[in-house]
Amino acid sequence: xxxxDINDFSFKYLGAESLALKxxxxxxxxxxxxxxxxxxxxxxxxxxxxxxxxxxHFHRGYIAGNVVIDGLNTRxxxxxxxxxxxxxxxxxxxxxxxxxxxxxxxxFGPENLGVDPTEIRNRVDSLIExxxxxxxxxxxxxxxxxxxxxxxxxxATLAMQPKILVADEPTSNLDPKSARVILKIISELNKEGMTxxxxxxxxxxxxxxxxxxxxxxQGSIVADGPSREVLALNICDEIGVGIPKAxxxxxxxxxxxxxLGTVPLTGEELAVLVEEVRSV
Amino acid sequence: MLLLNCLEGYNISFLEVFQYTRQESVIHQLxxxxxxxxxxxxxxxxxxxxxxxxxxxxxxCMIPLLAAAKSLRRWATSMKGLSFLLVFIVIFNTxxxxxxxxxxxxxxxxxxxxxxxxxxxxxxxxxxxxxxxxALIQMKVKFEFAFAMSMAMRYVPTLAQEAYAIMDAQRARGxxxxxxxxxxxxxxxxxxxxxxxxxSIRRALSIAESMxxxxxxxxxxxxxxxxxxxxxxxxxxxxxxxILLIVxxxxxxxxxxxxxxxxxxxx
Amino acid sequence: MGSxxxxxxxxxxHINGLIxxxxxxxxxxxxxxxxxxxxxxARVVGLVWQNPDxxxxxxxxxxxxxxxxxxxxxxxxxxxxxxxxxxxxLGLEGFAERSPFSLSGGExxxxxxxxxxxxxxxxxxxxxxxIGQDAKQKKKLIELLKELNTRGCTVICITHDIxxxxxxxxxxxxMADGKIIADGSTHSVLTNDVVLERCxxxxxxxxxxxxxxxxxxxxxxxxxxxxSELEDAITELLGGI
Numbered sequence: 013x014x015x016x017d018i019n020d021f022s023f024k025y026l027g028a029e030s031l032a033l034k035x036x037x038x039x040x041x042x043x044x045x046x047x048x049x050x051x052x053x054x055x056x057x058x059x060x061x062x063x064x065x066x067x068x069h070f071h072r073g074y075i076a077g078n079v080v081i082d083g084l085n086t087r088x089x090x091x092x093x094x095x096x097x098x099x100x101x102x103x104x105x106x107x108x109x110x111x112x113x114x115x116x117x118x119x120f121g122p123e124n125l126g127v128d129p130t131e132i133r134n135r136v137d138s139l140i141e142x143x144x145x146x147x148x149x150x151x152x153x154x155x156x157x158x159x160x161x162x163x164x165x166x167x168a169t170l171a172m173q174p175k176i177l178v179a180d181e182p183t184s185n186l187d188p189k190s191a192r193v194i195l196k197i198i199s200e201l202n203k204e205g206m207t208x209x210x211x212x213x214x215x216x217x218x219x220x221x222x223x224x225x226x227x228x229x230q231g232s233i234v235a236d237g238p239s240r241e242v243l244a245l246n247i248c249d250e251i252g253v254g255i256p257k258a259x260x261x262x263x264x265x266x267x268x269x270x271x272l273g274t275v276p277l278t279g280e281e282l283a284v285l286v287e288e289v290r291s292v
Numbered sequence: 293m294l295l296l297n298c299l300e301g302y303n304i305s306f307l308e309v310f311q312y313t314r315q316e317s318v319i320h321q322l323x324x325x326x327x328x329x330x331x332x333x334x335x336x337x338x339x340x341x342x343x344x345x346x347x348x349x350x351x352x353c354m355i356p357l358l359a360a361a362k363s364l365r366r367w368a369t370s371m372k373g374l375s376f377l378l379v380f381i382v383i384f385n386t387x388x389x390x391x392x393x394x395x396x397x398x399x400x401x402x403x404x405x406x407x408x409x410x411x412x413x414x415x416x417x418x419x420x421x422x423x424x425x426x427a428l429i430q431m432k433v434k435f436e437f438a439f440a441m442s443m444a445m446r447y448v449p450t451l452a453q454e455a456y457a458i459m460d461a462q463r464a465r466g467x468x469x470x471x472x473x474x475x476x477x478x479x480x481x482x483x484x485x486x487x488x489x490x491x492s493i494r495r496a497l498s499i500a501e502s503m504x505x506x507x508x509x510x511x512x513x514x515x516x517x518x519x520x521x522x523x524x525x526x527x528x529x530x531x532x533x534x535i536l537l538i539v540x541x542x543x544x545x546x547x548x549x550x551x552x553x554x555x556x557x558x559x
Numbered sequence: 560m561g562s563x564x565x566x567x568x569x570x571x572x573h574i575n576g577l578i579x580x581x582x583x584x585x586x587x588x589x590x591x592x593x594x595x596x597x598x599x600x601a602r603v604v605g606l607v608w609q610n611p612d613x614x615x616x617x618x619x620x621x622x623x624x625x626x627x628x629x630x631x632x633x634x635x636x637x638x639x640x641x642x643x644x645x646x647x648x649l650g651l652e653g654f655a656e657r658s659p660f661s662l663s664g665g666e667x668x669x670x671x672x673x674x675x676x677x678x679x680x681x682x683x684x685x686x687x688x689x690i691g692q693d694a695k696q697k698k699k700l701i702e703l704l705k706e707l708n709t710r711g712c713t714v715i716c717i718t719h720d721i722x723x724x725x726x727x728x729x730x731x732x733x734m735a736d737g738k739i740i741a742d743g744s745t746h747s748v749l750t751n752d753v754v755l756e757r758c759x760x761x762x763x764x765x766x767x768x769x770x771x772x773x774x775x776x777x778x779x780x781x782x783x784x785x786x787s788e789l790e791d792a793i794t795e796l797l798g799g800i
Contacts, residue, residue, distance in 0.1 A: 092510030124507035252695030257764035279768025466630030486616035
């Protein structure tokens with residue numbers, strides 16, 4: 013079923029000179045893993061905030077078109093109504109942890125929504141186990157590393173049991189190892205059925221797991237399709253999107269007249285393709 | 293409490309007595325509300341007397357409570373840190389006050405300060421900031437206010453770190469903070485304060501987005517995972533506090549106090 | 560490069576005197592820095608921080624850029640000239656009278672960079688300049704750094720971004736636990752597994768590809784780092800089909 017249905021949606025921030033989103037048309041089915049990427053200022057951050065209602069309720073502005081999330085239109089439904097459906101994880105880990113310990117943080121969302129205390133306790137305990145947060149239980153946010161903080165932030169969002177997890181550049185402020193851990197968690201969540209919408213620059217890490225990649229530029233969607241299709245397009249270079257190196261090699265070789273067949277997304281895939289072509 | 297993080301390098305050790313430490317003790321396990329009642333009662337009682345003996349009695353009664361809270365050593369070090377201030381109070385009051393027995397009066401004042409601090413320290417040493425927040429909420433303080441208080445505490449170390457980073461950034465541009473006359477030094481605060489305010493505002497907006505996304509302010513019927521409940525021992529503490537207060541008020545205002553209570557240093 | 564807490568920022572802060580050594584010396588261009596104040600060192604060493612908002616506080620970009628210049632002792636006239644030159648260089652010409660707070664994050668980063676570059680430092684250190692930057696912005700940054708370097712400026716970059724380093728920096732210093740564990744050509748330092756492990760770094764994409772190829776075709780070196788090298792290796796393997 014279509015979980016996210018964005019129809020001809022445009023948005024201009026109050027006081028801005030140009031549209032942040034221009035006639036966006038995007039449908040996301042349950043269970044998909046969507047990766048959104050594009051140069052700075054292309055509207056990907058605004059798009060994330062459209063999913064859970066921050067646009068237009070928190071960020072005022074002018075809207076046109078409709079965004080329907082699991083049957084609820086964001087024009088009418090407020091952010092708290094959409095919170096149990098769409099969970100948002102942000103770029104800065106420290107700004108998402110507002111309490112003094114992990115338990116309270118995880119309980120924060122459900123408490124706000126008026127969930128039964130025993131149920132909250134169950135959710136908190138089960139999330140601490142699933143996301144391996146036991147050793148962090150009593151720690152103050154300031155004592156945690158960026159990667160640990162972001163793990164807690166994800167858990168805090170999952171505590172509301174959303175149907176879609178939207179993550180806006182969750183790894184940008186993290187070191188490479190923590191970034192991989194977070195992306196692995198997200199990809200595992202998707203394998204278990206969570207619909208995921210991820211804004212990410214490091215395409216080499218997520219291209220394989222994504223069901224679709226969406227390229228944005230200056231407020232519009234310029235490409236939308238499976239990773240191997242989209243990353244092979246020339247528009248990636250035109251707008252300045254960093255594609256996986258293996259894909260770059262594929263493209264360069266193609267220009268020289270060497271066609272490897274399928275588009276590789278990782279170094280390993282590239283090697284396999286070379287082997288196949290050679291043995292022919 | 294967490295203010296201590298900001299005051300690094302300054303020897304204000306007497307503030308330690310207001311900092312929570314996790315301990316397994318009878319006092320720690322009491323509901324914060326009963327402890328609040330106890331602390332306020334003791335504070336009220338100390339304010340009723342200005343003579344050495346009664347204040348000394350009250351002060352000495354704090355000691356077993358602090359021992360029960362397993363915080364005697366911390367309290368003792370803080371009291372030591374306070375000693376300079378106490379001597380200062382005694383000397384100045386003796387020299388400047390107009391009561392008939394100034395030395396006795398000054399010493400009584402000093403003991404009163406000690407007793408007051410000790411009584412509130414029992415509270416702050418044994419109540420976790422989250423418990424305090426929850427206690428306030430259950431005493432009908434609006435959630436937003438109690439939460440704003442705990443959020444402020446949560447962000448103190450983060451803000452302190454930000455302030456240091458800003459100082460480093462501006463020093464690296466040639467801002468010299470330790471030079472110049474008083475006026476110049478005050479002007480040099482501007483390159484620190486302005487970025488700090490801006491950064492804090494940006495941070496606040498980011499935090500607000502995250503909180504809003506998790507339903508903050510959604511419903512009047514907010515639930516709480518951990519509720520504080522009064523147990524028998526809490527009622528006992530509350531009962532004892534009230535009785536103590538009534539008895540002391542009666543003794544102080546409605547009876548003639550015997551001479552030994554009113555004893556003062558002959559000076 | 561190095562893992563969190565390895566001491567990278569601490570080390571760089573010694574270069575401009577924000578931190579003074581407990582033991583040993585820091586010698587800047589022949590002079591021991593213990594004889595120089597931070598402000599004096601700021602004439603020679605420029606430090607660009609990760610968060611531009613940590614330094615922006617004036618109400619116009621022009622004032623912001625000339626601030627550092629005046630602190631160091633340049634006259635108003637000189638400061639204005641240098642400011643204008645720098646603004647043009649960084650593509651900020653029309654912005655002189657605008658308030659830095661009205662700009663986007665990326666633009667503010669450029670303003671912060673401008674205010675440091677205006678002093679024409681001989682040593683430029685940058686703390687995590689690529690975070691939050693898209694591919695185009697990174698390209699512009701590296702072009703600027705290369706231009707500065709050609710003109711004699713020493714460039715030091717603290718970063719986690721291994722791809723950025725491997726494509727652009729000839730020398731890499733790897734740190735772990737407060738020590739320097741490797742210092743040499745980027746190519747050899749960043750293809751060393753021990754270094755990568757201790758610095759919590761992950762293999763560069765192209766090296767992963769090289770290793771996969773090397774497993775199947777031993778004539779391909781498993782320590783390739785450049786796109787062109789990989790291209791050539793594959794072209795050779797496929798016999799120029």
